[in-house]
Amino acid sequence: KKVADRYLKRETLGEGTYGVVYKAIDTETGQTVAIKKIRLGKQKEGVNFTALREIKLLKELKHPNIIELIDAFPHKGNLHLVFEFMETDLEAIIRDRNIFLSQADIKSYIQMTLKGLAFCHKKWVLHRDMKPNNLLIGPDGQLKLADFGLARIFGSPDRRFTNQVFARWYRAPELLFGAKQYGAGVDVWAAGCIFAELLLRAPFMPGETDIDQLGRIFNIFGTPTRAQWPDLEYLPDYVPYDASAPKPLRERFPQASEDALDLLSKMFTYDPRARISVQQALEHRYFSSAPLPTDPAKLPRPA
Numbered sequence: 001k002k003v004a005d006r007y008l009k010r011e012t013l014g015e016g017t018y019g020v021v022y023k024a025i026d027t028e029t030g031q032t033v034a035i036k037k038i039r040l041g042k043q044k045e046g047v048n049f050t051a052l053r054e055i056k057l058l059k060e061l062k063h064p065n066i067i068e069l070i071d072a073f074p075h076k077g078n079l080h081l082v083f084e085f086m087e088t089d090l091e092a093i094i095r096d097r098n099i100f101l102s103q104a105d106i107k108s109y110i111q112m113t114l115k116g117l118a119f120c121h122k123k124w125v126l127h128r129d130m131k132p133n134n135l136l137i138g139p140d141g142q143l144k145l146a147d148f149g150l151a152r153i154f155g156s157p158d159r160r161f162t163n164q165v166f167a168r169w170y171r172a173p174e175l176l177f178g179a180k181q182y183g184a185g186v187d188v189w190a191a192g193c194i195f196a197e198l199l200l201r202a203p204f205m206p207g208e209t210d211i212d213q214l215g216r217i218f219n220i221f222g223t224p225t226r227a228q229w230p231d232l233e234y235l236p237d238y239v240p241y242d243a244s245a246p247k248p249l250r251e252r253f254p255q256a257s258e259d260a261l262d263l264l265s266k267m268f269t270y271d272p273r274a275r276i277s278v279q280q281a282l283e284h285r286y287f288s289s290a291p292l293p294t295d296p297a298k299l300p301r302p303a
C-alpha cells in the first residue's frame with residue numbers, strides 16, 4: 001500500500017514514544033526508510049502549523065552523526081516523518097553478550113554521540129530524550145542520533161502510548177526537580193548516563209520512579225550542597241532532604257581509565273550551569289589520549 005503516492009509500506013518496526021514506526025521503500029529513490037507516524041491528538045485542523053514549521057528546521061540539521069529527516073507530511077490526520085533506515089542501535093550493542101567492547105570502541109561511540117549533540121547544540125536544538133535506543137548505528141558503523149528536537153515539538157513523550165518508561169534513567173536532576181527552563185545540560189547528563197552504561201554494560205541508574213531516580217543519583221553523587229548548586233532551592237519540585245556524602249566513582253567503575261572517570265564526573269556535575277558542555281567534553285584529554293577512538297568502520301557489529 002502506498003502512502004502519499006511515494007512510500008511503499010512494509011512491516012511495522014515497533015511502537016515508539018510518539019506512535020508506530022514502520023519500514024517502507026521510497027519509490028522515488030529506491031531507498032529503505034523508517035516512517036514514524038505521529039498521532040496528533042484531537043486537533044480539528046489536522047496538523048499543527050507550529051509543528052510543521054519546526055519540522056522544517058529539523059530537516060536542515062544535516063550531520064554524519066544525526067539521523068536524516070528525509071521528508072515530513074500529514075496523512076489521514078497523522079504526521080509522518082520519514083528517516084533513513086538503520087539496522088541497529090546502541091542498546092542492542094550494549095546488550096549483546098557476544099560483542100566485546102574495548103575501551104577504544106567505547107570512546108568511539110561516546111565521541112560520535114557528543115559530535116552529533118555538539119552540532120545540534122550549536123544550532124540551539126536540544127535532544128531532551130537521549131537513551132541508547134535513540135542512538136542508531138548505520139551500516140558504516142556511524143552512530144546517529146534519532147528523534148532530535150521531537151520532545152520539544154511534540155511535548156514530553158506520552159507514556160500512554162509506550163511501555164518504554166526508562167527514559168527516566170537518563171534524566172538530569174534539574175528535570176527531576178521540575179525545572180521548566182533547562183538547557184543543553186540535560187543532554188550532557190544523559191550522554192554521561194550512556195557513557196556509564198557502555199562502561200558497565202548495564203544501565204547505570206535504573207530508577208523505578210522519579211523519586212527513586214533522584215534517590216539513586218543522591219546515593220552515588222551525594223546530595224547536592226548549596227555551594228554546588230545554588231539555584232536548586234528555587235526549582236518547582238525542590239523539597240529539603242537529609243544530606244548524604246558522595247561515594248567515589250572509582251568504586252563503580254573499577255576498570256575505567258582516570259581520563260574516562262574525570263570526564264564522566266564532569267558530565268555528572270549537579271549544577272547545569274557548571275556542568276561541562278558538549279564542546280568542552282569533546283576537547284577533554286580522554287579523546288586525545290591512548291587508546292584513540294576506534295574508526296567507526298572497524299567497530300564490532302551484531303552477528
Ligand code: ADP
Nearest residue numbers: 013014015016017018021034083084085086164
Ligand atoms: P522510542 O520513541 O521509544 O525511542 P522510536 O519511536 O524511536 O522509539 O522507535 C520505535 C521502533 O522503531 C524501535 O524499535 C526502533 O528501533 C525503530 N526505529 C526507529 N527509527 C528507526 C530508523 N531510523 N531505522 C530503523 N528502525 C527505527
